[in-house]
Amino acid sequence: MNKYFYPLIENPYSNSDIRKGINVLKSKQLTLSNETKKFEKNFTTKLKSKYSLMVNSGSSANLLALQCLINPYRKKKLKKGDEIIIPTLCWSTSLWPIIQSNLKPVFVDVNSETLNIDEAQIKNKINKKTKAILLVHVLGNSCDMDQIMKIKKKYNLILIEDTCESLGSKYKNKYLGTFGEFSSFSFYSSHQISSGEGGMICCKDKTDYNIIKSLRSHGWSRGTTFENKIYNKNPHLDKRFIFFNSGYNLRPTEVAATVGNNQFKRIDSLIRMRNINRKKIINKLLSNKILKNKIDFYKENKFVTPSWFGLSVKILETKKNIKKTLVKKLEKNGIETRPIISGNFTKQPATIKYGLSKRKKYPNTDLIYNKSFFIGLPTKKISNNYLTKISLAFEKSFK
Ligand SMILES: Cc1ncc(COP(=O)(O)O)c(C=O)c1O
Structure with missing residues (x-):
């Protein structure tokens, strides 16, 4: 299971x-x-x-x-x-x-x-x-x-x-x-x-x-x-x-x-469903008082009609190592998470091993890795009960 x-x-x-x-x-x-x-x-x-x-x-x-x-x-x-x-x-x-x-x-x-x-x-x-x-x-x-x-x-x-x-x-x-x-x-x-x-x-x-x-x-x-x-x-x-x-x-x-x-x-209907579910989840999470000011969501860029892969979440809290702690809790509470791609790729062991990293700084990519993650987006209609369950799992993880 x-x-x-x-x-x-x-x-x-x-x-x-x-x-x-x-x-x-x-x-x-x-x-x-x-x-x-x-x-x-x-x-x-x-x-x-x-x-x-x-x-x-x-x-x-x-x-x-x-x-x-x-x-x-x-x-x-x-x-x-x-x-x-x-x-x-x-x-x-x-x-x-x-x-x-x-x-x-x-x-x-x-x-x-x-x-x-x-x-x-x-x-x-x-x-x-x-x-x-x-x-x-x-x-x-x-x-x-x-x-x-x-x-x-x-x-x-x-x-x-x-x-x-x-x-x-x-x-x-x-x-x-x-x-x-x-x-x-x-x-x-x-x-x-x-x-x-x-x-x-x-x-x-x-x-x-x-x-x-x-x-x-x-x-x-x-x-x-x-x-x-x-x-x-x-x-x-x-x-x-x-x-x-x-x-x-x-x-x-x-x-x-x-x-x-x-x-x-059926890609158009799959995209539409993900977009609808994304809006519903965002609205639900942002209406939760405990989560307000603690999280936000990435939006599409100007002129983009998005076909969302997942729902990327920004953590607004500033505590050190907050993402690691949060992700652990979310996973424990039944929500599968992923990093935004793989973060700053120059920090991966393979790029270091191959001498590609050059010690240059990429602060925005680091920020994304340290303060963001993403979750999936269902391709089927989600119920209000399910939305409440997601909101509660987030609430429990952020407490
Ligand atoms: C940005 C990007 N490029 C390439 C790939 C590789 O695709 P595949 O897993 O089909 O090899 C992925 C996989 O998720 C990806 O996210």
Whole structure:
């Protein structure tokens, strides 16, 4: 039994998701085929992205974006040591593909109100080696995309949007993940939609699309626009198995694709439900006298129509180590919590081990880590009794 009465996510799969998954199992076609292609097509149509390719996780999508940037089949490929700007508030696999591609991350602090990269600080970090910005859209919110696009244009930078936490959010009515050359999405189980494990990468350029398609499948040419050209140069080889590029196997299964696609079809109602529940929970908690002036909530940035991942909570109390104590109590009282991504990533042991931390200070990210956390958002209608239970659990934890 779940030890939480308020988990990060309750079973996110509907009966029809399960039925679709079973039908795929029964068809015995489990490896990449029509279900994956259908999902990719739907994703492209809804987001108005140019190309979408499904992969086995959001992490794989980030890896493909970075690997594509250094790929020899790309006309303008990045070189070893080229710099990529990234917010300190990021996920592990937002960062590591940069290192794994022999590129250099340059950290920028975030805005403590929006949780996203502080646009004002980006310009100070730009030099001749700066080639790209990797944005992380945190928990459904977005930074000021007008500012980002201005910076991108002025300094001729590539933009990668890690949209793993923000599928469905819009900035000025345009979906996040459609601004940059590349974007990544995650369908891990607590995200806006879930396929168990799964992800999507979108890109704008036809050659990039075909490069990532080959990287996703062993580096072979089959099914890409390179296929005929490469074969004509190598007619002695079996056309089906010509490996013209480096590669991985990052393909999804058909079960993940069908479940993901089925959820994607109802994403608008899932977003609406989370938004309604978010408002109800905020109103309930803020009307509790004990909690008043002790907590507050992050709001969407200007021009953002959010698709909330979770409900991020700000602790207003100033006591030392307050967050650790509170989170412990909330967990004990049945509310599952998470840090806001992983806090200041330069403070994680891995970044220190790899010599990436450089002892620089990122006070806003530290503040967020020390004074905030997030809880899930149910995707089904919640009752008044349930709201009262949540409020009581918070009250008990803050006493
Ligand atoms: C910002 C961000 N990027 C990337 C990922 C990785 O996604 P996945 O778990 O699908 O590999 C996550 C995971 O939650 C994330 O929050």
